[in-house]
Amino acid sequence: MAESRRDRPPPIDERWAELADHILVIAREIQFRDYQDEQAVPLTQSEGMVMRYLNQNNDASPSRIAAATGLQRTNLSTVLRGLAQKGLIERQARPADGRGVTVVTTARGRDNYHLVRQEWAQLLEQDGTKASRLNTALELLRSIEAGLVSTRPGTPASRPGV
Template identity: 40%
Template sequence: MCGWYSRRVPPAISDDALAEFADVLMRVAREIDPNGPQAPDIISLTGTEALVMRWVHHNPGASPSAVAKATALQRSNCSVALRSLVAKGLVERQTAPDDARAVRLQPTALAEESVRKLHAYWADRLRVALDGDDAGVQAAAALLARVDEALRRGDDPASSAR
């Protein structure tokens, strides 16, 4: 057993199979990277900026502290990314209506347009790769969402399936 994590249940899937699953995920991620050679016409973001932008887009009105916590970024790193996203016109800082001391983050219209272009790019790339065959896409997305959720919580993904 590796020292950096512990398993609560015996593995049902071999380490080799899981490693191959992770390797395939990484290869697919590289192929649909919006900063790659076939990139759509969107504003280029660093990995940290993309992580923060994704969270703000899915959670408009979140505070900077909530974004840092949810993305597991140090507050200083999150602040740098937010300043950059504001400078690029993708995020607006707004005063909370119930507390003038609090800041709420909102994606801008430019961010919404960039996300729309990015989603269209991903859909086109995957549609071509799948040759129109949508068998298993929803099941695969559900599986990946479950793994993502468990990894973010620090859970053993295998235990949540039981």
């Protein structure tokens, strides 16, 4: 039986697929390189996501970190343990009641975040990309990121009727 036009998904703009390919390749190229500064602490992708979130939000409960990064709580526990062993985070009892835990970035964690971001910037700046188009690219990538995060499977915004 022939498929009707109504049953077919709308055609996609292949440039979005090409953009995704480029993003994945660029991310891999950045992660593939060793840091030039001996002080830089290499992180796994999950560790990097947690450190990025904590450096942008100062401190957070493990539940909030898991929700914000899309990590499962059991996986997050392993990531937090690794970051603590590297001296990049600390777990502290919540001051209000002492029952919950808050995760905070240590001075070493903040320094490492700044250091690796500087190395990434130097790496990308060297490739000759026109800085005049950088703001447009950043605006597009921020918009894509926000859209993807808001529709992440398992988040309340992505479930109908929630």
